[in-house]
Amino acid sequence: MVREPRVGRREGGAMPFGGRAIRWSMIVGTLLGGIGIGATGHRLAAAPPSFTEAPLLRTDLAGIDNYELIVSRLETAPGWSHGRHYHAGHEIVYVLEGNGALVADGKPEQRLQAGTISYVPSGQIHAGRNTSRTEALKFLLFRIHVKSQPISIELN
Known part of the structure; x- marks a missing residue:
C-alpha cells in the first residue's frame, strides 16, 4: 500500500513549526473572533430599542392657568416599549403607521394601528x-x- 504524504506534514505525521504556528494562530483567531462577536451581540441585545420624538407645537392653553398643549410626532423602533408610567395631564395618541398596543391598568389591552386614536386620562x-x-x-x-x-412619572 502506497501512502500519500499529507500536505503540511512531515514524514511520520509531525507538522513542521510553520504548520503548528498556523494551526495555533487559527485557533486563537477563532476564539478571539468568537469572543468579539459574542461581546458585540450581547451589547446589541442589551441595548434598549429606541424612539425619536419631534416636537411640533408647545403652547399655553388660553384661559387655563398652568396648562400647556404639547404636540409631538414619535417614531419607535420595532420591539420598543415604554413601561408603566402616568402623567399629571391628559394624553391623546393618533397612530400614523405601524402596529402597537396600549395597556392601561384595569383595562383590556388596546391594539393600535394606522388611524387609531386613543385617550389616556390624567393619572x-x-x-x-x-x-x-x-x-x-x-x-x-x-x-x-x-x-x-x-x-x-415612571413606575418601573
Whole structure:
C-alpha cells in the first residue's frame, strides 16, 4: 500500500513549526473572533430599542392657568416599549403607521394601528409598545400638560 504524504506534514505525521504556528494562530483567531462577536451581540441585545420624538407645537392653553398643549410626532423602533408610567395631564395618541398596543391598568389591552386614536386620562397608569418586529410605529402625541409637573412619572 502506497501512502500519500499529507500536505503540511512531515514524514511520520509531525507538522513542521510553520504548520503548528498556523494551526495555533487559527485557533486563537477563532476564539478571539468568537469572543468579539459574542461581546458585540450581547451589547446589541442589551441595548434598549429606541424612539425619536419631534416636537411640533408647545403652547399655553388660553384661559387655563398652568396648562400647556404639547404636540409631538414619535417614531419607535420595532420591539420598543415604554413601561408603566402616568402623567399629571391628559394624553391623546393618533397612530400614523405601524402596529402597537396600549395597556392601561384595569383595562383590556388596546391594539393600535394606522388611524387609531386613543385617550389616556390624567393619572391613568399605562404602558405602550410597538408590537412589530420589523416595522416602526409612528404616531402623533397630544399632551395637555400641567406646567409645574414632569411630563412622565415612571413606575418601573
